[in-house]
Amino acid sequence: MSLALNSHDMSDSSSSSGASSLFAFDLASDTEQPEAYVSGGFLPVDVGDLLGPQADSSLRYRVLGKLGHGAYSTVWLARDNVAKTMVAVKTLRASESTNSRELTLLQRLRNSSPDSSAVVQILNAFTAQSPNGIHQILVTELVIPLRELLEMIRLALLSFTNAVLYTEADLHPNNIGAHLRNLDNLTEKEFWKQSGSPSVVPMISMDSERDPGSFPANLTRGIQLGRILERVEPASLQREIQIRIIDLGCGRIAEDTACPRWHTPLPYVAPELAFPMLVENNRDAFWVGDVLGPLRYRVLAKLGHGSYSTVWLARDTTRQTMVAVKAIRASNSVNSREVAILQRLRSSGSEHSPVIELLDDFTALSPNGLHQMLVTELVVPLSDLLGRIRLAVGAVNASNIARQLLEGVAFIHDRGIVHGDLHPGNIGARLCDLDSFSDKNFWYNFGTPNIVPVVSLDSTRDRASTPAYLTADVPLLGIMQQTMPQVLHREPQVRILDLGCARFAEEASCPRWHAPYSYAAPELLFGMIAQKTRDVIWDWRVDIWSMACTIWELLAAERLFTWNEKYIFRNIARLCDGAPAEWLPWIEAKEAAYTDAPWEKERKRLQNRGQKPAAVDATIALLRHMLKINPLDRPSAADLLYDPFLQTDPVQ
Numbered sequence: 059m060s061l062a063l064n065s066h067d068m069s070d071s072s073s074s075s076g077a078s079s080l081f082a083f084d085l086a087s088d089t090e091q092p093e094a095y096v097s098g099g100f101l102p103v104d105v106g107d108l109l110g111p112q113a114d115s116s117l118r119y120r121v122l123g124k125l126g127h128g129a130y131s132t133v134w135l136a137r138d139n140v141a142k143t144m145v146a147v148k149t150l151r152a153s154e155s156t157n158s159r160e161l162t163l164l165q166r167l168r169n170s171s172p173d174s175s176a177v178v179q180i181l182n183a184f185t186a187q188s189p190n191g192i193h194q195i196l197v198t199e200l201v202i203p204l205r206e207l208l209e210m211i212r213l214a215l216l217s218f219t220n221a222v223l224y225t226e227a228d229l230h231p232n233n234i235g236a237h238l239r240n241l242d243n244l245t246e247k248e249f250w251k252q253s254g255s256p257s258v259v260p261m262i263s264m265d266s267e268r269d270p271g272s273f274p275a276n277l278t279r280g281i282q283l284g285r286i287l288e289r290v291e292p293a294s295l296q297r298e299i300q301i302r303i304i305d306l307g308c309g310r311i312a313e314d315t316a317c318p319r320w321h322t323p324l325p326y327v328a329p330e331l332a333f334p335m336l337v338e339n340n341r342d343a344f345w346v347g348d349v350l351g352p353l354r355y356r357v358l359a360k361l362g363h364g365s366y367s368t369v370w371l372a373r374d375t376t377r378q379t380m381v382a383v384k385a386i387r388a389s390n391s392v393n394s395r396e397v398a399i400l401q402r403l404r405s406s407g408s409e410h411s412p413v414i415e416l417l418d419d420f421t422a423l424s425p426n427g428l429h430q431m432l433v434t435e436l437v438v439p440l441s442d443l444l445g446r447i448r449l450a451v452g453a454v455n456a457s458n459i460a461r462q463l464l465e466g467v468a469f470i471h472d473r474g475i476v477h478g479d480l481h482p483g484n485i486g487a488r489l490c491d492l493d494s495f496s497d498k499n500f501w502y503n504f505g506t507p508n509i510v511p512v513v514s515l516d517s518t519r520d521r522a523s524t525p526a527y528l529t530a531d532v533p534l535l536g537i538m539q540q541t542m543p544q545v546l547h548r549e550p551q552v553r554i555l556d557l558g559c560a561r562f563a564e565e566a567s568c569p570r571w572h573a574p575y576s577y578a579a580p581e582l583l584f585g586m587i588a589q590k591t592r593d594v595i596w597d598w599r600v601d602i603w604s605m606a607c608t609i610w611e612l613l614a615a616e617r618l619f620t621w622n623e624k625y626i627f628r629n630i631a632r633l634c635d636g637a638p639a640e641w642l643p644w645i646e647a648k649e650a651a652y653t654d655a656p657w658e659k660e661r662k663r664l665q666n667r668g669q670k671p672a673a674v675d676a677t678i679a680l681l682r683h684m685l686k687i688n689p690l691d692r693p694s695a696a697d698l699l700y701d702p703f704l705q706t707d708p709v710q
Contacts, residue, residue, distance in 0.1 A: 090127040095273035098153035101193040102274040106513035111184040120517050123281040130154045143242045144200045152191025189272035275526025359532035366390045380436045380492040388427025396558045412466030414555040425523040437486030437553045442535050447546050456613050461704045462552035468695035471598045479559040480604035481577040487550040491542050504537050568595050575621040579603035580687050599689035606684035614663050632656045634685045676703035
């Protein structure tokens with residue numbers, strides 16, 4: 059299963075004019091219509107692809123960027139890896155490839171006048187097969203549109219000659235270019251550095267049953283070669299231009315008795331051709347689709363990522379609900395215990411689990427290996443939600459949030475699980491409001507994702523081993539606040555999530571800890587700093603320390619301990635009753651003692667966020683009870699549920 063998104067939006071003219079009701083995102087006005095990627099339509103091409111005759115053992119043309127498109131073709135800048143030159147690769151629609159005479163015309167012109175440079179030179183031709191059919195591919199010398207060289211247009215028109223007996227039948231400024239060889243010395247890496255990241259729009263069809271191989275991962279805007287050339291070799295713009303007539307796809311041999319339909323743009327058409335066009339304008343509408351295995355979970359957007367996984371928003375097409383799909387790195391999937399841990403927690407019989415609910419799991423094979431896939435209920439980051447609640451309502455029920463968090467920790471500890479990686483990023487709030495959104499409504503409200511195409515500098519690398527693009531996390535709560543503001547007026551249902559670093563309490567061996575340093579218990583930090591190892595023994599008590607740091611950050615919106623190896627022991631000692639004797643080699647004696655000053659500072663911080671003095675005192679008392687340097691002095695989560703703080707309303 060690939061979690062990269064595929065999509066589109068289409069109508070059958072040479073450029074798109076916005077989203078139709080069939081597709082997810084509004085598309086740029088300067089790309090081809092996605093409806094052209096159907097049977098008989100365009101060849102799907104993405105930046106970084108390799109093209110060439112199928113008989114070749116290695117495909118020779120590496121796609122670097124898009125030059126343009128028309129009603130019947132797309133044109134791409136490519137590097138010829140054999141000749142080491144830059145070329146243009148024109149891919150024809152499959153429906154046009156069978157009867158196309160462009161190759162015949164270009165070959166006749168080349169053979170009849172080998173020394174003529176009036177027409178773009180054909181370098182190679184071959185066919186390529188896609189789900190849309192067989193496509194004629196033409197490789198020509200590289201030219202730049204004269205529209206990009208406006209100051210030279212007059213010279214270009216004066217240089218135009220027509221010395222060969224053929225009829226172009228589609229002459230207009232876009233079909234006149236200037237020969238360009240000054241980019242041949244650029245490597246792929248140097249070219250992409252100069253051109254920058256291509257501007258693309260992901261293609262996501264509203265029809266999930268369409269073959270994703272029938273369309274590219276992205277619609278790509280054309281690059282501006284003139285500006286690149288101006289940066290790379292500005293002197294070349296001062297030389298005399300070598301004019302080329304291009305795009306003979308609508309040309310015909312003069313002696314042909316049959317006269318094909320004309321295709322000249324209306325501003326350039328002769329009047330004897332224009333009138334019939336006004337009463338004949340039939341166009342076909344096409345449907346496109348997108349399939350993501352295993353045919354049940356359709357990926358809509360990216361929720362986030364970590365060191366070992368990516369997490370995606372998806373629609374369960376069986377239950378018609380929104381879910382989260384977590385894809386684990388192949389290297390971590392073999393030994394991952396997250397599924398086993400979540401299954402143990404699910405089988406405990408609790409109807410209201412404070413831990414994220416596992417709905418399904420399966421494996422997916424990619425060129426990178428076998429990936430463990432987890433499908434869970436949908437949650438949003440609790441810290442983000444609380445920040446928006448404060449802005450909308452004025453305060454949060456801190457004691458209720460803390461109670462739910464401690465209930466969650468007590469729940470997993472009671473079932474023999476140690477989380478080992480508790481921090482605000484792994485605390486969420488259940489979200490079911492999106493279930494009523496259709497795919498179309500979701501994409502309409504959330505807009506086009508921010509993406510960057512993934513193109514390897516190694517042309518031999520398997521393209522399937524990387525997604526077509528990297529996508530930014532979708533701002534889920536920001537959009538929901540605008541479209542469904544009621545979510546900010548309900549009590550959050552807290553969920554503990556991401557048990558990828560968790561362990562079974564009964565395990566004899568203790569895995570290496572992975573908690574972020576600002577939330578790691580002092581026994582873990584001391585082992586790392588003083589003993590230079592992260593292979594230390596740890597148990598449920600590390601969760602109590604991490605949860606104290608997490609509760610503080612959720613209430614104060616700042617970390618309790620900011621990581622700094624030089625000062626971390628001093629900062630902990632000042633808040634936690636002084637430093638133990640074994641810390642003294644790493645901390646000055648005058649800094650090792652406890653004082654009330656740091657807590658007084660934190661007390662004012664909580665009061666400034668709307669809590670009354672009694673609630674602030676109860677909060678600090680709870681945290682000091684949890685933040686014991688000696689792990690044996692820390693209370694269990696079950697005992698903490700009886701703390702007076704949990705009976706205090708923070709705004710009363």
